[in-house]
Amino acid sequence: MLSIILPIFNMEEHLNQCVYSILNQTYKDYELILVDDGSIDKSAQMCDEYAEQDNRVIVIHKENGGLSDARNTGVKVAKGEYIFFIDSDDFLDDNQALEKIVNRLKNSKADVLNFGFKKYYANEDKGYNYFKIDKNMPIEYYKHEKGFEFLIQNSLYIASAWNKVVKRELFEKNNLSFKKGIYSEDIDWCARLLIVAKKFDFINESFYCYRQREGSISKSISNKNLNDLKDAIVTCYDMSNDLHDSFKNYYLSYVAYQYATFLVCQAKVKLDQENKIYIDQMRKYSFLLKYSNNKKVRILYILNRLLGYKNLCRIMRIFYGVK
Structure with missing residues (x-):
């Protein structure tokens, strides 16, 4: 059985599309845990109505604590063998998505199953595949480090909780809770997941639609965003100290991509005394760029070597038009 966890905060506009994309799946053996994180719109009422319609729906109403707290709350009550997080403004555009997930897991028995997704633009009513790959992970990669190598070499392992299905016992045995009160919480969480998981898998199915919204957390960058991102990268790097060399190099490729994300984010905020400190502090970690085989990150590595940090x-900053 799957446990699908849906954190919700003031999402009445998109909630029906998200929830019914799950309830209308061909695969039926799951529980849908709706965590109402203190919504003040109609979301809380809508959650209760879903539960009345379908006995697979579990509703938790709680005080607002943020995305991480809502996810952690859902994990505590989950009973499925695997956990699947879905953000409440996103949706599944294939009613066989869960069936494809479960069938793949029956074969691979992976700790973590990764899958593709689309960036969905409502004004176009269209989604665009994010990953540029045309194959699943080869079967012979299931049971050893080759699986992780496949993900990293093809830039398939990203800092996102919602394009992964994770064995629930990993949460219980490895303290895989999300850190509360910070942005970029998925970066640190995905890094810890890399370290504790033993079997990785990937299916080239892009049934998850990641809605692109103006004003969403991922679209608006503040000094706190930048500071939390900086701290997440440093934490991830510090966790690499005890890793063996062959795994460490691939792990640091993941961290290098997050460092590149920091460089992009710093270019999108107006400079002031506070964020100048964060930017300067990250200078000493610029060596991370060398670990990535991602083409865009490699360009940043070359520019850093030639021109300096x-x-x-x-x-x-000139490229993004911010001074």
Whole structure:
């Protein structure tokens, strides 16, 4: 059985599309845990109505504590063998999505199953596949480090909880709770997941639609966003100290991509005394860029080597039109 966890905060506009994309799945053996995180719109009432319609729906009403707290609350009551997080403004565009997930897990018995997704634009009513790959992970990669290598070499392991299905026992045995009160919570969580999971898998199915919204957390960048991102990268790097060399190099490729994300984010905020400190603090971690085989990250690595960190940051600010 799957446990699908849906954190919800003031999402009445998109909630029906999200929930019914789950309830209308061909695969039926799951529980849908709706965590109402202190909504003040109609979301809380809608959750109760879903539960009245379908006995697979479990509703938890709680005080607002943020996305991480809502996810953690859902995990505590989950009973399924695997956990699947879905954000409440996203949805599944294939009613066989869960069936494909379960069938794949029956074969691979992976700790973590990764899958593709689309960036969905409501104004176009269209989604665009994010990953550029045309195959699943080969079967012979299931039971050893090759699986992780496949993910990293093809840039398939991203800092996102919602494009993964994770064995529930990993949460119980490894303290895989999400850190509360921070942005970029998925970066640190996905890094810890990399370290504790033993079997990885990937299916080239992009049934998850990641809604692109103006004003969402991922679209608006503040000094707190930048500071939390900085702290997450440093935490991830510190966790690499005890890893053996062959695994460590691939792990640091994941961290390098997050470092590149920091460079992009710093270029999108207006400079002030506070964020200048964060940017300067990250200078000493610029060596991380060398670990990535991602083409865009490699370009940043080359520019950093040729021009230096300070000039790289300036060029990026010019590119994004922020002074």
